[in-house]
Amino acid sequence: MSSVNGDLIRDLQARGLIAQMTGDNTLEAFLNEGSRTLYCGFDPTADSLHIGSLVPLLTLQRFQRAGHAPIALVGGATGLIGDPSFKAQERKLNTPDIVANWVEKIRAQVSRFIDFDCEGNPARVVNNLDWTAGLSVLDFLRDVGKHFSVNNMINKESVKQRIEREGEGISFTEFTYMLLQSFDFAELYQNYGCTLQIGGSDQWGNIVGGVDLTRKLHGGHVFGLTLPLVTKADGTKFGKTESGTIWLDPAKTSPYAFYQFWLGTADADVYKFLRYFTFLPVADIDEIEEADRAAQGRPQAQGVLAREVTRMLHGEDGLAAAERITAAMFSGSLKNLTEADLEQLALDGLPCSTLDEAQLADTPLTTLLTECGMAKAGREVKDALGRNAVLINEVAKGAEDNMKAAQCFAPEQALFGRFFVVKLGKKKNHLFVRA
RNA sequence: GCAGGGGUUCCCGAGUGGCCAAAGGGAUCAGACUGUAAAUCUGACGCGCAAGCUUCGGUGGUUCGAAUCCACCCCCCUGCACCA
Structure with missing residues (x-):
């Protein structure tokens, strides 16, 4: 099984998609040796994922295209706890039945980004509730908790503001989140030979925890890789608009609204977003950037971005619908529309x-x-x-x-x-x- | 439990008896300029077309009048103590 594409890491680097890696750059060689299994977790914090999850989802796909086997983990267990990483406040807990309902929706969503019938490196979806629901507290504390140093944990950047900041605190429940996620990695290593976890850069602490635990529990050498947080040049939060969050679920954010969101991308961000959110070769994106710079007036990049991303998520039909509305509303006059239009x-x-x-x-x-x-x-x-x-x-x-x-x-x-x-x-x- | 510090309009954060629908900043919306961009400038920004109505953790009270004073209660934070 050595049909892997050795340019993967270099491509990710060229796209600016690598924030941090464990293993002192030995990951690239490790991936080139053969097809590996990797995973990324998605916690059910709502009934749909939003575009913040798009970068990790697409990265899973990039790995699969390069010959590796992706696992999308839906956090039926971790979603019950709440990840404190870089959160300013303690979160209120959702009831188990609500979370279970969300799990199913998110499972369906993530499944669209990876290929289960892929010859040689098929994808999988797992739910961490499957291996934590039956775990007793005592076993967990003895087998997992013992490997974690509180001294170490309270020094994590991801919980620092919760520990140091006046007016906020952190419950033991959220503080324990890292143990659960670490345990996931160890379990996936054990059961599926999973040797790499990817996630947003806010997940670095949790991922490193899993790398350590896997070694301590099973003696396995596994890797972690984080993706950059998507930021905008003007400093405002990515993924929010006047009408709220941009969701992946077409029932919550229509393909038209989704398309419009990308079309409105600032010049200062658009080439970066093309690298992050599309599969267009980096060289092609560079060409677009150069052409735009040379041309006067309106750049073509936003249009390319909107088309690519909308097509990827909502298909040709969704894209066509978005373009029909856009054409009718933003160009030409209404007089040109037929009744059927x-x-x-x-x-x-x-x-x-x-x-x-x-x-x-x-x-x-x-x-x-x-x-x-x-x-x-x-x-x-x-x-x-x-x-x-x-x-x-x-x-x-x-x-x-x-x-x-x-x-x-x-x-x-x-x-x-x-x-x-x-x-x-x-x-x-x-x-x-x-x- | 004790002590101390807090809870203000989406967020941050002023305000400590009338001039307060409540400074300032951010976010957001609209206009001009543009390229359905950025920057900039302008206006709006509790609700209501309007008359007007409803807010400053909650409930009562003092007062002609309270976000501001008093009482009680709820919640959060930080110490300390108790449990040991």
């Missing part, structure tokens, strides 16, 4: 509502546009109205129209007798359909 937009994921004509007379636009989710408060709509930033079928509405919803949405103004495309500001679009 408008019907398709709603199916494609353009936010859509039904108009209740009976209530239009005494419903202010502020209420109408807030309730449909375009704005968080009437104030935003009012502000937009005051600046002529609300367009209904391309007609600007002003503050004086606020109480004239019935006129704004008059049947004779509708496209094909029933559609209204409302724009609030430059980027928010919503389709209203007469009942």
Whole structure:
């Protein structure tokens, strides 16, 4: 089994995807010797993963493409405890049935990124609850806990702020998280010959714990590799927008919203993100960057990024839907849309509502546009109205129209007798359909 | 349990009897400029179209008037003690 691609580590390095490695650079040689088994854990802290998990998921895939066998671990056990790493506050515990429900959703999500039928190095999904649920406290304390030094643990950077910071503390429960995760690695080593754990750079402490424990428990020499935390040049948090977190679940973040998120990437970040989030060869990305630099005006990189990532997560159909809406909303005029086009937009994921004509007379636009989710408060709509930033079928509405919803949405103004495309500001679009 | 320090609008953080819907910063929204970018500038930023309504851990009280004073309670943090 030596059909591995020896350029993997170098490619990861070129993409800036390696934050830290254990083993003084012996990992590369270790990987080149043959197909290895590696794992990455995903804790169920919500009913879906978000784009923060995309880098590790894609990295698992990169390893598989290079001939190694990935294991995606879903943290049915660790999710019950809560990882304190670099968290400012203790987390509230979720009930076991909620976590169990999330586990199943996340299991399905991670499964889409790895190939279970891959000849020679098939992927697997495991749940750490399977080997911890039946473990007795005494056994755990004796067999695992004994190998950990509290002196060592409290010096970990990942829990330092919780221990030192005034006004916060850390419970024994969260403090123990590292032992559980370390035990996972030792178990996977024992049962699947897993010799590498990858994770975000915030996982370094936990990963090293697992490397040590595996050696102490089984005498195994295993490795750890961490991926960089995704940051933005302007310092704001990656993965959040006005409407909240960008989820991987299309029911929570539509392919259109997902596509738009990537399209809005700042120039200062976009080439880095191309390296992180796509499988495009680094050389190709460099070419795009050079071409953009040479050209005046709008770069092509954001478009490439949005297409690549959306296609990867939501498939050709999801991408096509996202592009259809984008084309309709951001270029050309609405006049070019056919009735079938408008019907398709709603199916494609353009936010859509039904108009209740009976209530239009005494419903202010502020209420109408807030309730449909375009704005968080009437104030935003009012502000937009005051600046002529609300367009209904391309007609600007002003503050004086606020109480004239019935006129704004008059049947004779509708496209094909029933559609209204409302724009609030430059980027928010919503389709209203007469009942 | 004792002592000390805290709980303010999304976050940080001012405010210690009226001028407070509550400084300042961040985040966020809209406008201008642009490239659905960044930077910059402008406006908004508890809720409400409005009249107005509801906030400063909770409940009562003092007062013409309280985020600010008093009482009790809840929660968090830091020490100490108890359990040994």
